[in-house]
Amino acid sequence: MRRANHDKVAAPTLVACPNCGEPAVPHRACASCGHYKGRVVKPKATS
Numbered sequence: 001m002r003r004a005n006h007d008k009v010a011a012p013t014l015v016a017c018p019n020c021g022e023p024a025v026p027h028r029a030c031a032s033c034g035h036y037k038g039r040v041v042k043p044k045a046t047s
């Protein structure tokens, strides 16, 4: 009984944010605090 093994598309690659320590996607602004490359590129959502 074969089964397809290509349903895992997005690899759960996460790194700890150097600012807040939350798991964040590498090479992206932290989803928690918005830090990236030593500065806040995406401030907290102020709605």
Ligand SMILES: [Zn+2]
Binding pocket: 017, 018, 019, 020, 021, 022, 024, 030, 031, 032, 033, 034, 035
């Ligand atoms: Zn962060």
